[in-house]
Amino acid sequence: MESSLSSLLKTGNLVLRDAYQRVPIWTTSTKDSTETAMLRLNNSGNLFIQTRDGKVLWQSFDFPTNTLLPNQPLTKLVSLVSSRSSTNHSSGFYKLFFDNDNVVRLVYSDSRLTGIYWPNPEFRAWESGRNIYGSQRIATMDSSGHFISTDDLVFNTSDAGDQPSRRLTIDFDGNFRAYSLDESRGIWQVTWQAMSEGCKIHGSCGENSTCSNDPVHGRKCSCIPNHRMINLTDWSYGCEPEFKPTSCGNSEYNFLLLPHSDFWGYDSRYMPNTTLSECKQECIKRCSCKGFQFKYDWNKGFSICYPKFLLVNGLRSANFNGSMYLKVPKSVPLSLNNSRDVQGFKLNCSVKTTIQLDRSYDRNHQKESIKFLMLTAYVVGALEIICISYFFYGTRSRLSTQGQGYLQAATGFRRFSYAELKKASKNFSEEIGRGGGGIVYKGVLSDNRVVAIKHLNEFSNRQDEAELLAEISTLGSLNHMNLIEIWGYCAEGKHRLLVYEYMENGSxxxxxxxxxxxxxxxxxxxxxxxxxxxxxxxxxxxxxxxxxxxxxxxxxxxxxxxxxxxxxxxxxxxxxxxxxxxxxxxxxxxxxxxxxxxxxxxxxxxxxxxxxxxxxxxxxxxxxxxxxxxxxxxxxxxxxxxxxxxxxxxxxxxxxxxxxxxxxxxxxxxxxxxxxxxxxxxxxxxxxxxxxxxxxxxxxxxxx
Missing domain, CATH: 1.10.510.10 (Transferase(Phosphotransferase) domain 1)
Known part of the structure; x- marks a missing residue:
């Protein structure tokens, strides 16, 4: 600050004044009328006021802003507060502090909303490796880059070792990071960070917007369809509707699909084991409902609905299992531009021409089509049951005849004999690859399928075959277009082989x-x-x-x-x-x-x-x-x-x-x-x- 003046008074009070004002801008509010105080700065970066007998009247380590230096403690009495932006150093929206349960947390807080986002709020503290039963609340990082806290939060920086120039900072983007100074280049390098996914930091993009990860620019904010930015220079203000909100009960609604999207928190209800139609009706009848998240929970085995009364903490990710349905009045047109906004993860097609197809649908024909599909499904299902039954009983008969006692793996995952695979590979004559797990041979099965046969070389008779087959069955059940498909196995004597699909273009x-x-x-x-x-x-x-x-x-x-x-x-x-x-x-x-x-x-x-x-x-x-x-x-x-x-x-x-x-x-x-x-x-x-x-x-x- 130009024309400012810092003075240490004889009373031990450190005062900062602007040259054009008599009233102090800032003061330490310390007083010592007995003797003269001294202002010192030690090698650890701590600025302190001290009496001649060594008594510390005030020290900067007790009043951190957004940064901790090595050996500077974070206690229950202080917290770190982020800056508003990279150029605006007033207090921002993010804070690092010891919560009432003795756990170090990161929280987002503005004039309307408050939400903890680290450790992951979806889990309890102990599930995130934290201890809530500490008798103290203190955390420090030493000069070697080792951080330890009384809630059992422990980490080392990536360059752990003697390095005096380190700092811990809660940045304006809400992430808590450790930095080390590269003296040769004069830059601070990130050596640890609390959040690896920036879009999971609450408040990243404001209300009515979504966050996605960009490999070059980091997190990227976008308004949801039919909305526009409130402040073109600051995403924290979020987005506002481009349409006039209608009064409750006086409008019909559409639901706009946002695939792979989520708005964390602010659910008006939790509706397990429900249908998409029921979820829509619940949102329509609630005046405060802005939309709902609908996803299938694979662990619980049913779909879950989360009606939302506020759309904040938006996230878009190709791997998110779930979709968001935005509630909009039917009077709002769904333009091509808005539809393009919804296509968060689209194909990059080379065809440039767009052709509009006029289609009309007859409700009765649709019902007839559904009936036909249902009938087809019943017939296919019956055939599958017959085939499965035939396979199961036929296989069980063969196994009992052989008297080997081998377990059958999952349906459709075939067990081969060693003789079959030896014949298919022409006595393992054509080697197409080898590695630490074994040698791979080309083969042709009796049904003319070309296969790759891998002869595993790390097994012995002492291994439990039931356990082996259970795990092979698990691998065989995996199904993804970018994983090699396993068609079967052989477990006979000392021989352990896997049968894969054959890949024409090799490795x-x-x-x-x-x-x-x-x-x-x-x-x-x-x-x-x-x-x-x-x-x-x-x-x-x-x-x-x-x-x-x-x-x-x-x-x-x-x-x-x-x-x-x-x-x-x-x-x-x-x-x-x-x-x-x-x-x-x-x-x-x-x-x-x-x-x-x-x-x-x-x-x-x-x-x-x-x-x-x-x-x-x-x-x-x-x-x-x-x-x-x-x-x-x-x-x-x-x-x-x-x-x-x-x-x-x-x-x-x-x-x-x-x-x-x-x-x-x-x-x-x-x-x-x-x-x-x-x-x-x-x-x-x-x-x-x-x-x-x-x-x-x-x-x-x-x-x-």
């Missing part, structure tokens, strides 16, 4: 070496692989890690669509370890293994697959193999190129494989590389989840 590794993939195909492979891994991590009923993501285990069909292979083999081959969510030994291939494999005390999570996926992405972009014999890590080499470019985009041409056919957009390629680098972060908490990666790649496709 990604083979195709990268032969240079058959243009940029469009490579982006499709990156997106498809990410979707397959996200399904394994987040949508399966059982926790499945791949543990060996690499180009050799990504197979391509005749249209070059990717399918992840060897998924679940770490679970299959080390059942006791993965069941306890621990691994007795490192798994994977050198060059693709995440750093946490090297440390005994670090937990193994789905982020090990994210790291390996990032390396694969960099290989597809650069044309350089991580295991090709070159020294150093591929991500480190790319980061060095970025630093050397000094803020320019010249590094992109140096990094991208120049031998690949086709042109590419520079900004799009830069965004893809940055997604890959985020996946390769040393700190697992700094890496995105695979569902977040899918979200980022979808936005790259939309912006291309």
């Amino acid at each position: 990604l590794s083979q195709n990268l070496q032969s240079n058959k993939l243009d940029w469009d195909k490579r982006l499709d492979i990156a997106l498809g692989t990410a979707k397959g891994l996200a399904y394994l991590h987040e949508e399966c009923l059982e926790w499945i890690l791949h543990c060996d993501v690499k180009p050799h285990n990504i197979l391509l069909d005749r249209d070059y669509k990717p399918k992840v292979a060897d998924f679940g083999l770490s679970k299959l081959l080390d059942r006791n370890g993965t069941r306890d969510l621990e691994f007795t030994r490192a798994r994977g291939t050198r060059g693709y293994m995440a750093p946490e494999w090297l440390f005994v005390n670090l937990p193994i999570t789905s982020k090990v697959d994210v790291y390996s996926y990032g390396v694969v992405m960099l290989e597809m972009i650069t044309g350089t193999s991580q295991c090709g014999g070159s020294e150093g890590r591929l991500d480190s080499w790319v980061r060095e190129k970025i630093i050397a470019a000094g803020g320019k985009n010249d590094w992109i041409r140096e990094v991208v494989d120049s031998t690949v056919d086709g042109n590419y957009n520079m900004s799009t390629m830069g965004a893809l590389i940055k997604v890959a680098l985020r996946c390769c972060e040393e700190d697992k908490d700094a890496r995105p989840t695979m569902s977040q990666v899918v979200d980022m790649l979808l936005h790259v496709e939309e912006d291309d």
